[in-house]
Structures are given as C-alpha cells and as structure tokens.
C-alpha cells in the first residue's frame with residue numbers, strides 16, 4: 001500500500017495540495033486547497049495513484065470503471081487500464097447526470113465508481129444512481145482524495161489514496177483574515 005508520506009509528496013510536488021488562504025466556491029475560507037488537475041497533468045504520477053486505487057479492488061471482479069466528468073474522466077480511464085477493463089464517464093445534460101456517447105452498463109455488471117476529489121460526494125452519488133438505474137452493481141467507490149476527512153458515506157466500500165480534513169471558516173470568523181498576513185486568493189484564477 002502506498003504510504004501517506006508518498007501520497008502527500010506527490011500532491012505537494014505537483015502543486016495539487018496548496019497551503020495559504022483560499023476563497024472557496026462556497027464563500028468560506030480555508031488554509032489548504034486541493035487542485036487535483038495539477039496531479040493529473042502528470043501521467044507518471046497519475047499512473048502511480050491509479051495503480052494504488054486499482055490494487056485495492058483487484059480481487060473484486062470489477063468489470064467497468066465509471067467517473068463523473070470532468071474530474072473523474074482521467075481517473076476512470078487510468079484505473080480501468082490498471083484493472084484491464086472498460087473505463088467510462090458520466091456527464092451532465094441539462095443538469096442531470098447521465099451516461100452518454102453510447103456508454104452502457106449491462107444489468108448485473110460490477111461497477112467501480114471513481115472520482116478525483118470527494119468533497120460532499122454529490123457527483124459520486126449521482127453516478128451511483130445512474131449505474132443502479134441501468135441495473136449495474138456498484139461494488140465500491142475509489143477517489144484520489146477524500147476531502148471530507150473520511151466522513152462521507154456512500155453505503156459501499158470507499159477507498160481513497162489521501163484523506164484530508166480541510167478546515168473551512170466563515171469569512172467573518174476566519175483566523176487567517178484576522179491575522180492579516182496572507183492575502184486571500186481564489187483558487188483557479190491564479191492556480
């Protein structure tokens with residue numbers, strides 16, 4: 001199993017795990033931020049992380065790997081390659097998560113749902129629902145990062161390479177704002 005140190009090293013080296021003072025899309029502030037795209041731009045690191053996730057489900061007879069677009073596409077592809085099975089993705093059409101482009105799940109098929117970062121788990125839940133509506137069997141969830149600190153529960157086995165508990169603050173009650181030393185940045189604009 002990959003050590004926590006090695007996982008943290010990969011995320012830190014690639015700039016995927018940022019330390020500072022961040023304005024989140026929720027409006028809250030935090031002192032850490034995960035930008036998984038920074039890892040996924042490096043095929044060698046992506047492969048190493050995907051192998052770690054694949055190894056945890058190698059004895060589960062996974063037949064299909066599916067992730068939600070955008071973040072889950074590369075992870076699904078790479079984990080599928082490691083398991084020697086098909087990789088697909090779900091995407092939104094008029095706000096609703098769907099399998100498109102001719103992707104299909106056969107009733108009874110054993111599906112592993114993957115994601116880059118799990119925060120509240122909303123997208124993963126929607127993919128699970130799509131798979132079950134097609135008659136597929138969700139045998140687990142695999143994510144590169146669990147940002148919920150291990151609190152999210154999908155009702156199936158969930159594995160992640162890195163579990164991070166990121167503390168967030170109301171803007172009015174943010175210790176970083178109070179300290180006034182680190183300027184607030186909006187991730188995505190600069191990174």
Ligand SMILES: [Zn+2]
Pocket residue numbers: 021029030171174175176177178184
């Ligand atoms: Zn702040």
